[in-house]
Amino acid sequence: MIKIKSPDLNLLESDHIKGLFTIVSNRLDKYLKVKQVILQKYSLREILVGDPETLSQIVDYLEGKLNSEDKLNLKKVFNYESFSRSRLYNAYSLAENLHVNVCPYCNRQYTFTINKTGNPKKTRPIFDHFYNKNTYPYLSLSLYNLIPCCNICNSSFKGSLDWQFFSHINPYDSGFGDECRFSLKINKGFGSDFYFGKTDAFEIKFTKTSNSKILNNIGDLALEQVYEGHKSVVSELIKKEIMYSDSYISNLYHQFEGTLFSSLSELKSIVYNSPISEEDLGNEALSKLRRDISEELGLNNY
Template sequence: MITIKTNKKTADKFADLILTTKKPYVSVSERIDNWLAAHVGHADEDIFRYIKKDIRKIITSKPAVLESILNDFTAKGYQARILDVAGKKLNKTGTELKDCFRYKNFRASKKAHWLSEQLNIKSCVYCNTQYSLTVQQKSGTKMLFHLDHFFSKELYPYLSLSYYNLIPCCASCNMGKSDKQFSLSENIHPYVDSLDYIAKYGTDSASLVKFLLNINKNESKIKLLLEIRNKHLGNSKIQKKLDNYKEHFRIDGQYAQFNDVVAETYLKSLYYNKHRRKELTDFFKTAHGQKLSDDMIKRFVVGNYTESKDLLKRPLAKMMKDISEDFFTHF
C-alpha cells in the first residue's frame, strides 16, 4: 500500500467535472434533481435531499470526512433504507441512488482518463507488483487498471465518485478486496497511511544464509518477510492494519513469486559496494562529463526506484528499496 500524492486543487477540479452538466454528460447533482422532481412526496425523498445538500463535500472530502459522512448516513437510518432486508444488496431506492452516480459510465469516460493523468500512477497502489498504466489506442485511451473503492460502492453508492475513494489498483487486488468492509481504524488507506512508513520488507536470516552459501541452488529457499518497523513495535493499532493488509491482498503469497528478484537485488547490493559505486561515479564524470546523483546511482544498482516518493512509478520498487537500503548504509 503505497501513499498516493495529490492535493485539494485537483480534488476540487475533479468535483467540477463531476458536478457540471456538459451535454451529453448530465452531472450527478442534476440527476439527483431530476429524481427529486419525479418523486415528489416519495418516502425516501429525504435521503436524496441529504445527498444533494452535501454533494460537493461528498465528492471532495478526505477519507476521515467520508467515513464520518458514512457514519452519519447510517445513524440517520438512511443506510438501512437503501439496502435489502439482509443488508447486503441495494434495494430499489439504493439502486436508483446508484444510478444517479453512474460509476460505470464514469469508468469508461474521459473524466476517468483525466483522473488517471493527474495521479500519474504506474503500479498498483495496493500490492505494488503489477503495472497500472493508461495507454493510447486507435479506439481511444484505455486504462489498464481498476479503480477500487475503499468504502464499497455496492454498499455506499453515494461515495462511488468521491475523489479520495477511488484507488488505482490491479485487477487481482480489486477482486481480492471485493466488497469487504474497510475502516480507517483497521485498514491502511493509501491517501492516509504509508506502508513504507509502517513496515519494511526483509528476509528471514536463516534462509538468506542458505542462499548466500550456494547462490546457484538456494534461490528458492529465500523467505521474504514484511514486518512492522522497529519504531512501531508494540503499536497494536498499526500491527492490526498491517496484518489486515497482508491478509486481504494476499501479500505473502504474491511476493513469494519473486524470489529471483530478491536474490538479484541482494547480489547487486553486495557487489556494488561504496568503492564500486565510486568507480561508477568517476566513470560517468570522466567519460561523459556527467555527475550522477546518489538517487541515480542507487537506481542503477538496484534496477528500480529507491526513493519513497517514487515507489508508484514501477512495480516492486518498495520491496527492492527495502532490501537494498541497509547495504547502501553499511557497505
C-alpha cells in the same frame, strides 16, 4: 502500501467537481426524499471530493438512515458505470489526471494510462471502491474512494470486502512507509546458500507492526503470499552485493562523476535498481521491495 502522490490535488478536485457536480445534482433532484437525508449534514461537494477522513464521517452519519430502496436510488444517482462510459469527464480522464503508474495497493503491477484520440488501443488502471459501491452507493463517485489499482488487487483479492477508514489503509491518506518494511528470513540449514542468492534459502516477510490497518491490508491483499513470487528480485540484489564491491562502486563513481552520476546515491540506485527516496516508490513496480531489502543488506549505505 504506497501513498498516492498526485501532482496537484486541488486541480484534481476542481476537475472532478466540474465534471460530475451538475450531473449528479440533477439526478439527485429526482429523489427528493433521499436527497434530504444525504445532504442534511454534508454537502454534495463534500461527498464528491471530501478527503478519506471526511468520507468516513459521511459513512458513520448515513449508515442506518438509508433503507434498501434509498440505496437502490442512490446507485442511479452516483452511477459509476455511467461515469466510466461517459464521452466527457470519465474514468480515463481521472486516471490521466492522477498519473498513478504502479498499483498503490501492492506496488507490483504497472497501471499506465494509454488513451490517445483515434487509437482504439486503450488501457487504464482499474478503479477500486475503497468503500464498496454496493454497500455505500453514495460514495461510488467520490474522488478519494476511487483507488487506481491493478486487476489482481481489485478483483482477485479485495472484491467487495467491507473496508473502512479505521480498519484499512487508504492510499490517498497514507502508505506503509517505514512503519512496515520488507525483510528477509533466512531458512534454517540454508545459511551459506543465502549468500549465493539461492531462492530456497530465504523467505520475504514484513517487519512486525502493531498498526492493525497495515496488517489488514497485508492479509486481505495476500501481500506476503504474492511477494514470495518475487524472490528472484531479492536473489539478484544478494548477488550484486557480492559482485559490486565498495572499491568497484567507488571507481565507477569517480570515473563517471558529473557525467553519468551526480552523486554516489544515484549510482547505487542505478546499480541496485533501488529508489533513493519515498517519493520515488510510486514510479516503479517492486520499488518498495528493492529499497527495503537493499537497505537491510546495507547496499544503500553512502
